[in-house]
Amino acid sequence: MYSFTKGEYIAKISLGIFAIIGTIELVFGIVSGSIALMADGIHIFADGMVSFVTLLGLKIARRAPNGRFHFGYYKTENFSAIVSALIMVVVALFIVYRSYLVFMDPHQLTNHIPSMLVALIASLVFGLLGLNKRKIAKQIRSRALWFDAFNTLKSSVASFTAFLGILLSYFGFFQADPIAGIMIGSIIFIVAYITIKESSLTLLDACTCVDVIETIKKTIRKVEGVKDVENIRLRGVGPFIIGEATIKVNGEMTIYELNKITRKIQEIGKNQIDNLIGLIVEAKPVNKTRSSDYTY
Numbered sequence: 527m528y529s530f531t532k533g534e535y536i537a538k539i540s541l542g543i544f545a546i547i548g549t550i551e552l553v554f555g556i557v558s559g560s561i562a563l564m565a566d567g568i569h570i571f572a573d574g575m576v577s578f579v580t581l582l583g584l585k586i587a588r589r590a591p592n593g594r595f596h597f598g599y600y601k602t603e604n605f606s607a608i609v610s611a612l613i614m615v616v617v618a619l620f621i622v623y624r625s626y627l628v629f630m631d632p633h634q635l636t637n638h639i640p641s642m643l644v645a646l647i648a649s650l651v652f653g654l655l656g657l658n659k660r661k662i663a664k665q666i667r668s669r670a671l672w673f674d675a676f677n678t679l680k681s682s683v684a685s686f687t688a689f690l691g692i693l694l695s696y697f698g699f700f701q702a703d704p705i706a707g708i709m710i711g712s713i714i715f716i717v718a719y720i721t722i723k724e725s726s727l728t729l730l731d732a733c734t735c736v737d738v739i740e741t742i743k744k745t746i747r748k749v750e751g752v753k754d755v756e757n758i759r760l761r762g763v764g765p766f767i768i769g770e771a772t773i774k775v776n777g778e779m780t781i782y783e784l785n786k787i788t789r790k791i792q793e794i795g796k797n798q799i800d801n802l803i804g805l806i807v808e809a810k811p812v813n814k815t816r817s818s819d820y821t822y
Contacts (some may be wrong), residue, residue: 537581548570552564554637562645562691565625570648576673583606587599605725611725622711622712626704632700645688731761732761749794754773756810763803768803772809774809
């Protein structure tokens with residue numbers, strides 16, 4: 527079983543970093559008059575909300591199965607990722623709208639150098655933080671943290687976009703700043719769309735894991751007593767996979783022999799596929815002498 531402790535720790539650190547940098551960018555955005563920097567500051571605060579939702583999702587996902595949630599709370603991660611993405615859509619709409627108004631009536635900025643430094647430093651910090659989150663997300667196989675990592679890397683790109691907008695405005699292209707704001711909003715839209723799409727597919731039991739299916743098939747066919755593999759069905763539950771496999775066996779074998787085969791398949795499957803936490807094996811007799819099938 528994977529520990530979500532690392533994911534929770536990095537999400538907590540993110541909250542502090544987002545709050546500090548977001549406040550600094552908002553202050554410098556207001557002082558300089560940069561809509562791009564203000565938009566990025568608002569967007570960073572929204573990213574802080576995303577990290578909070580991610581942290582909440584990771585905590586809930588650790589709960590053990592109970593009488594109501596028989597398979598545990600793992601899909602809470604996917605749900606929290608969708609909630610985070612919807613928050614980002616609202617923020618993006620606001621940023622694009624405000625940037626459009628400034629684009630129609632551009633103005634000269636002040637305090638260019640300090641504002642550019644703030645945006646550039648923010649870009650570097652979020653880049654390093656996002657890469658670290660992505661590394662941890664792969665280790666614990668967390669969809670919510672993966673989105674949070676992707677979202678943080680997006681923040682790095684957005685801050686660098688704000689930097690470019692202020693830089694171009696410094697050289698007289700005043701509309702570059704609101705254009706940067708519109709680009710930041712567009713980046714947020716793209717990330718939100720990808721997240722909602724991927725998380726929704728998981729909640730609908732979709733599993734784009736052809737490689738895992740092939741690995742399971744090869745594993746099962748090597749087990750002594752298995753004639754063939756008829757069907758394999760998998761679905762994601764948060765960072766894990768559970769599934770069902772239908773195999774063909776000699777219909778004259780005993781219950782004890784069949785039980786030994788199914789246990790062997792389940793054991794080998796979990797050993798070879800790290801995030802496989804459950805595999806139901808259904809056996810169909812090739813030359814059955816009885817009308818009933820066996821399921822384990």
